[in-house]
Structures are given as structure tokens and as C-alpha cells.
Amino acid sequence: MELRSAFRNFSFRAIRFYLDATMIVQILFPTLMFLLFLILPLASVLYIATQYSPLEVISDPMYVSFIPHGELVEIRSNLIFRGKEITLIKLRGVSFGAILNSLICASIVTICASTIGVLIAFIMARYDFPGKTFFRVLATVPLLMTPFINAFVIKKLFDWRDGLISWFICDVLGIPLRIGVSEIAGVVVAQTMTFFPIVYLNVFSSMVNIDPSLEEQAENLGAKGFHLFRTITLPLSLPGLAAGAAIVFIFSLEDVAAPIVFNEKRFMSYQILSKFIEATTGRLSPVAATLAVILLALALTAFAGIKRYVTLRQYAMLSRGGRWSIRVRRPGIKGLIAIYISLLPLFLLAFPQFGVFIYAFCEKWTGPLPEGFTIDHVAKIVIDPLVSRAIVNSLTYSLSALILIVLMGISASYVIARAKLAGVELLDLLVTSPIALPGLVIAVGYFYFFTTMFKGTLLDPIASGPSFLLILAYSVRRLPFTARAVFAGLQQIHIALEEASLNLGASRLRTIRSIVIPLIGINIVSGALISFVYCMSEVSTSITLGGLGGLGELHQAPITLIMMDYLSRVEGPYVVASLGVLLMSIQLAVITLTNVILKQRYAYIGV
Amino acid sequence: MLLVTRVILKDVTKRFGKVIAVDRVSLQVNHSELFTLLGPSGCGKTTTLRVIAGFELPDEGKVFFDDEDVTFKKPYERGCAMVFQNYALWPHMSVFDNVAYGLKLRGLPSNEVKRRVMEVLRLVGLEGLENRYPLQLSGGQQQRVALARALVVEPKVLLLDEPLSNLDAKLRLRMREEVKKLQKDLKITTIYVTHDQEEAMSLSDRIAVMNGGKVLQIGPPMEVYMHPKNLFVATFIGRSTLLRGIIKKVEGDKAVVSVSRDLELVGRFSQDIKLKEGEEAVAIMRPEDFFLDGTNSSNVIEGFVELTMFLGPFTQLRVKVGSQTIKAYVDPDVGVKSGTKIRLYIRPENVIIFPLTGWEEVEFEAIA
Numbered sequence: 008m009e010l011r012s013a014f015r016n017f018s019f020r021a022i023r024f025y026l027d028a029t030m031i032v033q034i035l036f037p038t039l040m041f042l043l044f045l046i047l048p049l050a051s052v053l054y055i056a057t058q059y060s061p062l063e064v065i066s067d068p069m070y071v072s073f074i075p076h077g078e079l080v081e082i083r084s085n086l087i088f089r090g091k092e093i094t095l096i097k098l099r100g101v102s103f104g105a106i107l108n109s110l111i112c113a114s115i116v117t118i119c120a121s122t123i124g125v126l127i128a129f130i131m132a133r134y135d136f137p138g139k140t141f142f143r144v145l146a147t148v149p150l151l152m153t154p155f156i157n158a159f160v161i162k163k164l165f166d167w168r169d170g171l172i173s174w175f176i177c178d179v180l181g182i183p184l185r186i187g188v189s190e191i192a193g194v195v196v197a198q199t200m201t202f203f204p205i206v207y208l209n210v211f212s213s214m215v216n217i218d219p220s221l222e223e224q225a226e227n228l229g230a231k232g233f234h235l236f237r238t239i240t241l242p243l244s245l246p247g248l249a250a251g252a253a254i255v256f257i258f259s260l261e262d263v264a265a266p267i268v269f270n271e272k273r274f275m276s277y278q279i280l281s282k283f284i285e286a287t288t289g290r291l292s293p294v295a296a297t298l299a300v301i302l303l304a305l306a307l308t309a310f311a312g313i314k315r316y317v318t319l320r321q322y323a324m325l326s327r328g329g330r331w332s333i334r335v336r337r338p339g340i341k342g343l344i345a346i347y348i349s350l351l352p353l354f355l356l357a358f359p360q361f362g363v364f365i366y367a368f369c370e371k372w373t374g375p376l377p378e379g380f381t382i383d384h385v386a387k388i389v390i391d392p393l394v395s396r397a398i399v400n401s402l403t404y405s406l407s408a409l410i411l412i413v414l415m416g417i418s419a420s421y422v423i424a425r426a427k428l429a430g431v432e433l434l435d436l437l438v439t440s441p442i443a444l445p446g447l448v449i450a451v452g453y454f455y456f457f458t459t460m461f462k463g464t465l466l467d468p469i470a471s472g473p474s475f476l477l478i479l480a481y482s483v484r485r486l487p488f489t490a491r492a493v494f495a496g497l498q499q500i501h502i503a504l505e506e507a508s509l510n511l512g513a514s515r516l517r518t519i520r521s522i523v524i525p526l527i528g529i530n531i532v533s534g535a536l537i538s539f540v541y542c543m544s545e546v547s548t549s550i551t552l553g554g555l556g557g558l559g560e561l562h563q564a565p566i567t568l569i570m571m572d573y574l575s576r577v578e579g580p581y582v583v584a585s586l587g588v589l590l591m592s593i594q595l596a597v598i599t600l601t602n603v604i605l606k607q608r609y610a611y612i613g614v
Numbered sequence: 615m616l617l618v619t620r621v622i623l624k625d626v627t628k629r630f631g632k633v634i635a636v637d638r639v640s641l642q643v644n645h646s647e648l649f650t651l652l653g654p655s656g657c658g659k660t661t662t663l664r665v666i667a668g669f670e671l672p673d674e675g676k677v678f679f680d681d682e683d684v685t686f687k688k689p690y691e692r693g694c695a696m697v698f699q700n701y702a703l704w705p706h707m708s709v710f711d712n713v714a715y716g717l718k719l720r721g722l723p724s725n726e727v728k729r730r731v732m733e734v735l736r737l738v739g740l741e742g743l744e745n746r747y748p749l750q751l752s753g754g755q756q757q758r759v760a761l762a763r764a765l766v767v768e769p770k771v772l773l774l775d776e777p778l779s780n781l782d783a784k785l786r787l788r789m790r791e792e793v794k795k796l797q798k799d800l801k802i803t804t805i806y807v808t809h810d811q812e813e814a815m816s817l818s819d820r821i822a823v824m825n826g827g828k829v830l831q832i833g834p835p836m837e838v839y840m841h842p843k844n845l846f847v848a849t850f851i852g853r854s855t856l857l858r859g860i861i862k863k864v865e866g867d868k869a870v871v872s873v874s875r876d877l878e879l880v881g882r883f884s885q886d887i888k889l890k891e892g893e894e895a896v897a898i899m900r901p902e903d904f905f906l907d908g909t910n911s912s913n914v915i916e917g918f919v920e921l922t923m924f925l926g927p928f929t930q931l932r933v934k935v936g937s938q939t940i941k942a943y944v945d946p947d948v949g950v951k952s953g954t955k956i957r958l959y960i961r962p963e964n965v966i967i968f969p970l971t972g973w974e975e976v977e978f979e980a981i982a
Contacts, residue, residue, distance in 0.1 A: 020671060020686075021671060023686060024671035024686055024688075025671065027688060501700060501702065503698040503699075503700055503702035504702050504704060506667075506669055506689065506696070506698070506702065507696065507698060507702040507703075507704075507763075508704075508715070509668075509669075509688070509689040509690045510667055510668075510689050510690070510692075510694070510695060510696045511690075511695060511715055511716035511719060511763070511764075511767060512690045512693070512716060512719045512720065512767070513690055513715070513719050514690055515690075517719070521715075522704055525706045526704075526705070526706060
């Protein structure tokens with residue numbers, strides 16, 4: 008009892024001394040924002056989910072089925088196609104119901120993406136060879152985010168009738184064989200191709216940060232080749248691999264683009280989305296809540312599983328560039344051949360982004376090869392009022408969110424970095440948690456919470472449209488990028504610089520304004536730019552909440568919703584590709600700005 | 615005219631987790647005094663200074679400026695100015711803006727700000743450099759800017775946290791003199807933190823020697839040097855060498871220590887320390903207090919010279935005395951060679967006797 012009261016007294020003394028009005032606001036502002044726009048919505052998902060028995064969902068063979076449906080590989084020989092006798096190999100995939108499908112596919116995608124990512128990262132981090140710069144650029148191309156349309160290009164690539172691959176094998180090489188990938192297998196291939204760079208970048212940054220002497224010591228003791236890689240290099244890059252793999256797993260679980268493009272409804276994400284399409288009436292099926300809770304549980308399990316390797320803050324941003332010169336070797340002829348063969352798939356992996364460009368600028372691309380050149384499609388994103396309005400919407404939402412992000416990011420990171428109080432770690436956990444939270448779960452939570460608790464207000468997406476909710480969803484989901492950048496900046500400036508100011512009589516606010524912000528300005532700007540990019544290309548809440556206002560003349564939908572909608576329209580994919588080009592241009596501009604002008608290097612983690 | 619203030623610490627304790635950084639420290643710094651907190655790294659001196667500046671809240675105890683309890687005052691409400699160990703100059707501001715910062719906060723008109731900034735820059739010898747940026751200055755110049763920035767606001771108390779430790783040896787000696795002169799001219803209450811005992815002795819009106827979070831002794835440099843209260847202070851202040859033995863005879867505050875069968879040393883107890891016959895003791899001597907040979911028959915230490923090192927003004931000898939070794943400084947002109955036998959005399963008043971307890975703690979520093 009006595010100990011307890013002594014502790015409380017201590018806490019009260021400490022709070023009274025270490026906190027001032029500015030810091031109290033800095034704690035309360037992000038905390039209340041996250042309470043209202045993250046915790047309570049998530050709590051309402053849990054609440055709704057508990058109102059219905061999850062068994063109803065789990066026992067439905069549509070969601071969980073232990074009897075496999077469909078065949079993994081379909082082989083048909085002696086098939087007559089366009090007057091030629093061919094053999095057709097079609098990868099299709101087996102279904103175990105939406106929940107198990109999501110889980111199985113996410114696991115396969117994670118393993119495939121990790122294997123490719125580690126291989127490329129290892130070659131790039133440890134070898135020097137002619138054409139390396141070219142391959143490095145090629146390996147970063149898949150990082151450019153083009154929601155929906157890159158999956159669309161991948162589908163086209165693997166189409167057995169008019170796909171480039173089958174065309175090349177059958178029509179160019181003359182082998183009577185056509186290969187197709189579709190349905191669940193298509194989703195796996197598309198997600199692997201989209202998400203592998205996340206592993207690549209995280210592992211690469213881990214590898215270049217390994218102290219070279221650790222490997223040299225092992226070599227000195229006789230380790231070499233694969234043994235050295237297996238016993239030293241790979242274990243030391245585990246934090247990067249663990250972080251990358253966990254993010255790929257979660258992104259795969261909540262990815263809607265690939266299932267939509269491959270018209271594959273047997274995924275949890277697609278099911279949640281389809282419930283939203285019915286929700287314009289104001290009611291969201293409780294199945295969405297059950298699925299969201301399962302999705303959330305799987306995502307959190309993934310993060311809990313790798314907790315021993317990395318702390319949450321490392322997911323948001325791994326700063327790159329070692330303090331030492333990186334160990335690179337020049338391989339011999341045999342090694343060179345092995346390297347080039349290993350890197351050859353990069354042409355395929357980077358193809359979707361080039362494909363999006365081609366798609367946007369060709370007259371038509373219905374057969375295996377694109378035809379003609381035109382800027383009509385690109386012009387449409389300005390001329391078509393629905394599309395141009397969506398661009399304006401996205402810009403408005405993203406820039407508004409950015410104001411909140413910068414304010415919250417500076418506030419929260421400052422407190423986390425500087426307050427000498429127990430419990431600031433909780434604030435840290437709170438503001439970085441959105442990295443691990445699937446956007447679809449947040450969307451479901453927003454729907455339940457704001458259509459009931461804020462019925463009829465500006466925050467009610469049914470009554471007022473989704474504008475305000477999207478701004479808030481963006482600012483919560485994309486805060487970690489800015490928060491981590493600001494935190495990294497604060498760690499670089501010596502605390503004595505602030506103490507000197509306080510000591511001379513400047514208040515906390517004045518110190519932050521005239522000392523802290525000028526010194527970490529670059530970090531704030533580059534963090535905000537990254538947040539901006541991710542706001543503009545945000546998918547999960549945009550295509551769910553974003554559709555609640557309809558697609559009328561004065562619609563409130565963002566770019567990504569239009570991209571999803573136009574995908575199924577006549578001539579629509581060309582417009583989607585043009586929007587993809589627009590998003591890629593913004594990303595290239597931001598990457599150039601942060602890396603070249605601001606000299607900040609952050610690993611991008613993906614969508 | 616500067617306001618001068620007394621600083622009083624009453625039973626200040628500060629813990630970091632389980633570590634007690636400052637342990638019931640009580641002290642009083644008088645008007646316009648230069649008071650030094652001296653001790654090895656980790657002794658709690660910087661934490662004590664940060665408690666005074668208001669960057670740390672003591673877990674127990676109070677801090678007063680004159681009669682005002684400032685324990686809970688924020689740093690910006692205290693009116694003391696600090697010079698940081700790394701200077702903490704704002705890299706995005708010019709020298710002028712760095713120095714003017716505190717004045718602008720006080721809402722002074724701009725011509726007054728300019729006048730006072732120029733005045734203080736002249737005082738620290740930096741006129742003409744006001745438009746430079748901190749990174750364009752040398753270490754010594756940066757140090758002066760930090761000092762000017764603290765002085766210009768006419769603080770009630772000036773706090774200096776190892777301000778000279780980042781300077782090279784020559785510059786450090788020059789800046790030491792300048793700091794002392796400035797402090798005397800401005801008559802500003804100053805608390806100075808250092809681990810360098812020579813710096814502390816040359817600068818201070820009074821010194822508080824700290825170790826393990828505790829204040830071991832407070833006094834003027836001479837007193838701390840001549841009359842150390844305990845073994846730690848005796849070995850930390852100045853250079854010292856020591857011999858272990860057993861008390862053979864006690865006469866008032868004098869005693870005879872038997873070091874070995876054929877060596878007895880007459881010395882004095884430090885302050886209120888008293889030992890009884892037969893108790894184990896340590897005799898502390900300053901290497902500079904030894905004389906070669908001498909005509910005296912008592913207090914002569916015989917030994918073998920193991921090593922000689924020429925240090926300029928004197929030659930340092932390492933002398934093997936039985937199973938123990940001592941350090942002595944002798945006139946280099948005498949030309950003592952290693953391997954030879956030597957006789958060293960030391961006056962009884964220069965041999966200070968302490969109990970053996972606490973010997974392990976200081977052994978390393980004493981021999982080093």
C-alpha cells in the first residue's frame with residue numbers, strides 16, 4: 008500500500024515537472040485522434056462480430072471447406088486453337104473456401120516473394136558485375152505502385168490466348184504449347200510479382216548494414232559459399248527478411264486488386280469488398296465484421312510471430328546506407344553466368360510497370376502485341392469529368408490528410424523521443440500500429456462506428472459521403488511514414504540543442520518552433536512526401552468507403568476507386584493505365600526529390 | 615549590474631532506475647562564488663548540475679535559488695544560463711543569432727539586442743565573427759560563443775558543464791584563465807563541473823569532490839588538497855602514491871606506521887580520523903614531496919629504482935619498496951638511473967594516514 012502511494016506520488020511529481028502545456032497537447036492530440044479514428048472503430052468491429060456466431064461463417068463451405076474444389080493444373084493436349092494443334096497447360100488453383108484460400112495464398116505468396124527477394128538482394132548486396140546499375144534500376148521498377156492495372160497487365164501476360172508468353176512460345180518459337188495462369192493461381196502470381204520488392208528492399212538494407220568484418224571473420228575461419236550465406240549472412244539479415252515477409256503476408260491477405268482483376272471471388276478481401284458494394288443502403292452485413300476480425304487476427308499473428316526479430320518501428324522505415332564500405336565481390340565467369348541467369352526473371356518482374364506505360368500510350372492492345380501510339384487515353388484523365396474529379400478528390404484528401412499527418416507526426420514523435428515519462432512507448436506503439444493493420448478492417452470499423460455513433464453528421468459516410476472519413480483514414484494509415492522520419496530526425500539532433508534554448512528562457516513551443524523544426528525540416532518534408540505518395544495510391548479504404556457516395560456527377564470517390572470501376576468498362580483499362588502512369592510519375596518525382604535533393608534514403612515498403 | 619544568487623541544494627537524490635546517480639547531496643553556493651563539482655565520470659556531478667538547471671527532477675530533496683524553492687520550476691523559468699559540454703550551438707543560426715536568442719526572448723528592442731550582443735562578443739574576443747555559422751568556427755571559438763550566449767542574458771547563475779573538455783591541451787589552459795577572469799570581473803555565481811582536478815583547483819573558490827553520487831568533501835582547493843577527509847579525496851586530488859602498513863604508535867594526531875620490518879613512517883591523521891595501534895592503515899604521499907636522501911634518520915624510504923621517466927620539470931621514479939611500489943618526482947639534474955638503490959626522505963606532515971577500508975576502491979587510481 009505504502010509502495011503504491013509512493014509510486015503514485017512519484018508519478019504525479021514527474022508528470023507535473025516534465026510535462027508542460029505544449030507537451031500535453033502533443034500527447035492528447037494524436038492519442039484522441041487515434042482513439043476516435045482507430046481504436047473505437049476497431050472496437051466496434053469486434054463488438055459487431057461478437058453479436059453473431061462466427062460458426063455461421065466458418066461452417067459455410069463458401070468460407071471454409073476441407074474438400075478441395077477445382078484442379079491445380081489443367082493440361083489439354085491435341086487442342087485445336089486458331090487452326091493449330093497445341094498443348095495447353097493452365098495453372099488454376101484449388102479452392103478451400105475464402106478464408107482458407109486467403110491464408111494459403113498469403114503463405115505461398117510470402118514464401119515465393121521471400122525467395123525471389125532474398126536472392127536478388129543477396130546478388131545486389133554482395134556482387135559487383137557489369138550492368139549492375141541497370142539491374143538495380145530494373146529491380147526497383149516493381150516498387151512503383153499502380154493499383155489494379157499492374158495486376159491487369161500480369162493477367163494479360165499470362166493469358167493463354169493473347170498473352171505475350173504464350174505468343175512467344177507458340178508463335179515466335181514455334182513450340183505447340185500455350186501456357187495460361189488464371190483464377191487462384193493468377194492471384195498468387197500477381198501478388199508475388201507485386202510484393203517481392205518489399206522483401207528485396209528490406210533484406211538488401213539489412214545486408215548492406217551487416218558489419219563486413221563479421222563475414223570476413225567467418226571466411227577467415229574457413230566458411231565460404233552457400234555455407235557462409237546460410238550461417239552468417241542470412242541470419243544477420245533476418246530482421247529485414249522477417250519485416251518484409253510479415254508485410255507481404257498482410258498485404259497479400261488484404262489485397263483486393265488481384266482477386267478483382269482475376270475475377271476470383273473466393274478470397275476474404277473480395278468478400279469484405281462485396282459486402283461494401285451492397286452497403287450503400289446503409290447496412291453492412293455482419294459477415295464483414297466476422298471476416299474483418301479474422302483478417303485482423305491473422306495480421307496481428309504475423310507480427311507477433313516475428314516480434315523477436317524486429318520492433319514495430321523498424322517496419323515503417325529502415326534507413327539505408329551502411330557506415331562502412333559494403334563488401335562486394337567480383338565473380339568469375341561461372342559466377343557471372345549464374346548471376347545473369349538469376350537476374351533474368353527481373354525482366355518479367357518489372358514488366359507490369361512497363362506494360363502499364365505501353366497500355367496508356369497504345370491505341371489498342373487486344374492481341375498479344377500493342378498497336379499504335381496515342382495520347383488520347385492519357386488526355387481522358389483530364390477530359391472525362393468523372394476521372395478528373397477523382398484526381399482532384401484524391402489530391403484534396405491527400406493534402407488535407409497530410410496536414411493532420413504532419414501535426415500528429417511531429418507531436419507524437421517529439422513526445423516519444425523527448426518525454427522522460429513511463430508510458431510513452433504506448434504512444435509509439437499506437438502511432439506505428441497502422442502498418443500492421445489491414446485497411447479493410449479499418450474500413451469496416453469506420454462504417455459501423457460512424458454510421459451509428461455519428462449518424463447524420465459530416466462523418467457519416469451514408470449521409471454525407473466518404474470525404475471526411477477518407478481524409479481521416481488516410482491520415483491514420485499513412486502517419487507511420489512521417490512519424491518515423493521525424494523520429495529519426497529527432498534522434499540525430501542532440502538534446503542539448505533544445506536544452507540550451509529552454510535554459511535561456513524559451514518555452515517548449517518556442518523551442519520546437521525555432522530550434523527543433525528548422526533542424527529536422529528535411530526529415531519532416533521527406534516523411535510527408537512519402538506519406539503523400541501512399542495517400543494518393545491508398546486502396547483498401549478508398550475502394551470500400553470511397554464508393555459509398557456513389558459515382559454521380561459530384562462524386563466523392565478517389566482515384567483508386569475510379570481505377571477499380573473503370574477496369575470493367577469498355578475502353579476503361581486504358582484510362583486506368585493512364586491513371587497508373589500519373590501515380591508512377593508522382594512516385595518518381597517524390598523518390599527523386601527525397602533521394603537526390605533532400606539526400607534522405609528510406610526503404611519504401613510498398614502499397 | 616548582474617544579479618547574484620545563492621544556490622542551495624537540500625538532500626537532493628536522483629535515481630535512474632536502480633542506479634542512484636545523486637545521493638542526498640546538500641550544498642550551498644554563495645554569492646558570486648565559483649563553485650566546482652569535481653569527480654570521476656559517473657559520480658553524479660553532471661546530474662547534479664542538470665537538477666540545478668531544471669532538466670531533471672530530483673526524486674527527493676529541494677533546490678533553492680536564494681530563498682525561492684525552484685525544485686519544480688521549468689528550465690525556462692529559472693534564469694540560470696548553462697554552457698554545455700558540446701556547446702549546443704544551433705547550427706542553423708549565425709553567431710549573432712545564437713547569442714541574441716536569449717535577449718530576443720526577453721523582448722528587448724533590436725538596437726539594444728545588437729548593442730549587448732556586440733558587447734559580449736567583444737568581451738569573449740569574438741568581434742567580427744558575428745555573421746559566421748557555428749560550423750565555420752574552431753573549437754575554441756565555438757566555446758566562446760557558448761559562453762557569450764550564456765553571459766549575455768545576465769543570468770542569476772552560470773552553469774558550466776565540462777566546458778573545456780573538448781579543447782586541445784594548450785587552448786584549455788588559456789580558456790581556463792579567461793573563464794576565471796571573466797567570472798571574477800562579472801561577479802556571477804558560477805557552478806562548474808569537471809573531472810579534471812587540476813582545472814578544478816586552479817579555477818575554484820571552493821570544490822565539492824563527488825564520488826558514487828555522494829559529496830565527499832567541500833572546501834577551498836588548498837584545504838581539499840592539504841587536508842583530504844578520506845582516502846578517495848586524497849588520491850583523486852593531486853597526484854599521490856601510497857604504502858600500506860600497520861599503526862605502531864599513536865600520539866595525538868600523529869602516528870607511526872610500520873610498513874615493513876625495516877621501514878617506519880611518521881605521519882598525521884587526516885582531520886577527524888583516528889586509528890588505534892595494531893590497525894591496518896594506508897599512508898598517502900604526494901610524489902613531489904619526496905627529497906633525495908637527506909640527512910634525516912627517520913622517514914627515509916629505501917628502495918630500488920625500477921623505472922625512470924623524464925617529464926620535463928622533474929623525473930618520475932617508480933621505486934620498489936619491499937613488496938610495494940611508490941612513485942616519486944625528483945630533480946632531473948640528479949640523474950637517477952634505474953636499477954640503482956635510492957633513499958627518499960618525506961616530511962611527517964606530508965604523510966597522511968587513513969584507515970585501510972575503502973582501499974580497493976581507490977587502489978587503481980592511486981597507483982595509476
